[in-house]
Amino acid sequence: MRALSALLAVLAIVLARPAPACEGLALTQPWIREAPPGAAVLAGYARLSNHGRKPVVLSSFSGDDFGSVELHQSRMADGKMQMRAAGPLTIAPGSSVELSPGAYHLMLMQPRRAIAGSSRLTLHCADGTLAVDFPVRAPASE
Amino acid sequence: MTPAKAITLGVAAALAALAGLVVAQLMLTPKDIEIASGTLLKQPRAIEAFQLSDTAGAPFDNARLQGHWSLVFAGFTYCPDVCPSTLAMLKGLKGKLDAAQTPLQVVFVSVDPQRDTPDKLDRYVHYFSPEFVGITGSEAELEKLARSMSLVFAKVPGSTPDSYTMDHSAALVLINPQAQVAGYFLPPHHVDALSADLQRVIRGQR
Numbered sequence: 001m002r003a004l005s006a007l008l009a010v011l012a013i014v015l016a017r018p019a020p021a022c023e024g025l026a027l028t029q030p031w032i033r034e035a036p037p038g039a040a041v042l043a044g045y046a047r048l049s050n051h052g053r054k055p056v057v058l059s060s061f062s063g064d065d066f067g068s069v070e071l072h073q074s075r076m077a078d079g080k081m082q083m084r085a086a087g088p089l090t091i092a093p094g095s096s097v098e099l100s101p102g103a104y105h106l107m108l109m110q111p112r113r114a115i116a117g118s119s120r121l122t123l124h125c126a127d128g129t130l131a132v133d134f135p136v137r138a139p140a141s142e
Numbered sequence: 143m144t145p146a147k148a149i150t151l152g153v154a155a156a157l158a159a160l161a162g163l164v165v166a167q168l169m170l171t172p173k174d175i176e177i178a179s180g181t182l183l184k185q186p187r188a189i190e191a192f193q194l195s196d197t198a199g200a201p202f203d204n205a206r207l208q209g210h211w212s213l214v215f216a217g218f219t220y221c222p223d224v225c226p227s228t229l230a231m232l233k234g235l236k237g238k239l240d241a242a243q244t245p246l247q248v249v250f251v252s253v254d255p256q257r258d259t260p261d262k263l264d265r266y267v268h269y270f271s272p273e274f275v276g277i278t279g280s281e282a283e284l285e286k287l288a289r290s291m292s293l294v295f296a297k298v299p300g301s302t303p304d305s306y307t308m309d310h311s312a313a314l315v316l317i318n319p320q321a322q323v324a325g326y327f328l329p330p331h332h333v334d335a336l337s338a339d340l341q342r343v344i345r346g347q348r
Binding site (some may be wrong): 032035038041042072081083084102105108109136138 | 219307312
């Protein structure tokens, strides 16, 4: 009887907890590049790791401080710098994707306020959303 | 063949091979002057007359490149990733060159005059350094400058009419005090290598 009630208690805790959104996804080292005053566009970076057993698909991004947030990729081609919107981002189980200067980045457009301190951005996955505070700072190497 | 003869032959063959290698090295010496972080043109190239404006509204033409070394970088302010990285790197470079008493004018040319008003460009460029010069102008004048400097740029549509992006050359263009193209630096840019090369070139007045 005692064992049963203990089991029920554990079950209640497990069931009460909302299902983890973006299951397996860990977002670390988030930051937004400090931008010139009045900048119309900023860039956000982070490391995205999938510790789960299923692929994580990030379909879109958003943030209350911005009119629009898109995943973009900078790359060099034929001596030219190009920046392109990148489609849904799939992170395979056990792998990581780096959003870093000169590569993938979150394109933060139409800021609704002067972005200082930090800004909360939301990642949209198949099973929900994950909101993370991105601190604003100058790049470490600069 | 006696063992002694065989050894002599072997040594002779090795010496011949070595001599061949040395000659090949000499013949392969490049024509342009190689520096660690870029290429200097053996023959500097003149820049066609152009007329742009700086962010204070003053004319920026060939005369503004006369009498000092300049480093020109093309970009646009709606570029939140690569352009700030390059400008921050240039800020570091300028600091090193200033400390070494090596004067250099850093020029950021916006290839996006449609969105980059002088005011916007001013705030953007001077956030990195009050000494940097931001310039832009009509598309026709930008084309002229780009052609002379072998730079390319092109508008690429985005999801909305306002969210287009610009493809642009990643090279930094070195201009000599005669207002001619003296060389190019290609990414990835490394501050220390650039600083060493520029000190050598500018001090040598090559």
